[in-house]
Amino acid sequence: MNSTTPRPSDLDTISLQLSRPVRDVVEIPARCVCGNPLVAATAPRLSNGIPFPTTFYLTHPAATAAVSRLEAAGVMAEMSQRLTTDEQLAEAYRHAHENYLAERERIRSDAGLDPVWEIEGVSAGGMPERVKCLHVLAGHALAVGPGINPLGDETLELIASSWTPDTCICASSWDHEAPVPQRDLSRHVRRANQGFARQQSAARADAPQQDAPASQADAETA
Numbered sequence: 001m002n003s004t005t006p007r008p009s010d011l012d013t014i015s016l017q018l019s020r021p022v023r024d025v026v027e028i029p030a031r032c033v034c035g036n037p038l039v040a041a042t043a044p045r046l047s048n049g050i051p052f053p054t055t056f057y058l059t060h061p062a063a064t065a066a067v068s069r070l071e072a073a074g075v076m077a078e079m080s081q082r083l084t085t086d087e088q089l090a091e092a093y094r095h096a097h098e099n100y101l102a103e104r105e106r107i108r109s110d111a112g113l114d115p116v117w118e119i120e121g122v123s124a125g126g127m128p129e130r131v132k133c134l135h136v137l138a139g140h141a142l143a144v145g146p147g148i149n150p151l152g153d154e155t156l157e158l159i160a161s162s163w164t165p166d167t168c169i170c171a172s173s174w175d176h177e178a179p180v181p182q183r184d185l186s187r188h189v190r191r192a193n194q195g196f197a198r199q200q201s202a203a204r205a206d207a208p209q210q211d212a213p214a215s216q217a218d219a220e221t222a
Contacts, residue, residue, distance in 0.1 A: 004028055010037050012180045017059045017173075020181050023047065026111045029056065029143035034168040038063060039139045044108050044116045051118040054125075055104040058139035062173040066159035067134045075158065079131040079151050089150060096149035097128035100140055 004027040014022040014037050027041035040057045058064055083090045100123040108116065125136030134155045141152025142165060156164075163169070 003031065004041075006040075013037055014040050014059050015180050016175065016178060017061055018181075024052070024111075026107050030139075030165065032060065032168050032170055033166055034170055036060070036168075036170045038165055039143050041103075041107055041143065043111045043113060044104050044119060045113055051116050053104075053119040053122055054136060055100065055107060056124075056136070056139040056143040058135045058142070060163075060170075060173065062163045062169055063138065063159070063165075064135060066163040067138050067155060069162075070155065070158055071134050075155075076126075076131045076134060079154075080126070083130065092150045094128040096137075096140065096152070097123045099144060099148050100124065100127060103144065 006025045006028050010028050011022050011025060014025065017037070022040065024043040024046050025040045026043050028037045028039070029041050030037075030039040032038055038058070038060045040059050041055055042052055042057055044052055044055060046052050058067065083093060101121070104123075124133070125140070126132035127137075131137065131151060134151075137149055137152035138155045138159075139152075141149045141156055146153050
C-alpha cells in the first residue's frame with residue numbers, strides 16, 4: 001500500500017488529533033518519522049456538498065500549537081508586508097499558489113469528483129497576495145516538500161525549536177486511549193446543518209397551509 005493512502009488507523013488517528021471525526025481524506029501526504037499523519041489531503045468538495053478549498057490540512061496537535069504561537073506573535077502581518085516589497089519572494093509565493101491549485105486538481109481527479117467551480121482559482125492561506133493562515137502554508141510545505149512554498153518553509157523553520165517532523169513527540173501530543181470521536185462538530189458541518197435548517201424552514205413557510213384532516217383516517221393518510 002502506498003504510504004500516502006489513508007489507512008483506517010490513519011483516519012482514527014486524525015480524528016483523535018482534531019477531536020472530531022475526520023471526513024473526505026484522499027491522501028496522507030506527510031507523516032511523522034513514526035508514521036503518524038501530519039497532514040491530511042481533503043477532497044475539494046466534502047461529501048455533504050460543501051466546497052473545501054483547504055486541500056492540505058495540518059493535523060498534528062504539536063505542530064498546530066507551534067504555528068498558532070507564531071500567528072499570535074504577529075508573523076503573518078510581517079510576512080504580508082514583505083510580499084509587498086520583496087519581488088522575488090512575491091513571485092515564489094505566486095508559484096506556490098499555482099502549485100496548490102494544481103495539487104488540488106490532481107486530488108479532485110484522484111477522488112473521482114466533478115470540478116468544484118465555486119473555488120476555481122482560489123487556493124488557501126491568503127495566497128497569492130497575502131498571508132492569513134500559517135497552518136495552511138505549513139501544511140502545504142509539508143505535503144509537497146521544501147522549495148515550493150517559501151513562507152510555508154519559513155514557518156517550519158521558525159517552529160523547529162519546538163516541533164519538527166523529524167522528531168517524534170506523538171506520544172504526548174494527544175490522548176491515544178480516548179474514544180475516537182463520532183460526532184462531527186466542525187464549523188464546516190455546523191454551517192452546512194444551519195444552512196439546511198434555514199432552507200427547510202423557508203420551504204415550510206412557503207408551503208400552502210392545509211385544513212386539518214376531517215377524520216382520523218384522513219390524518220393517518222395525510
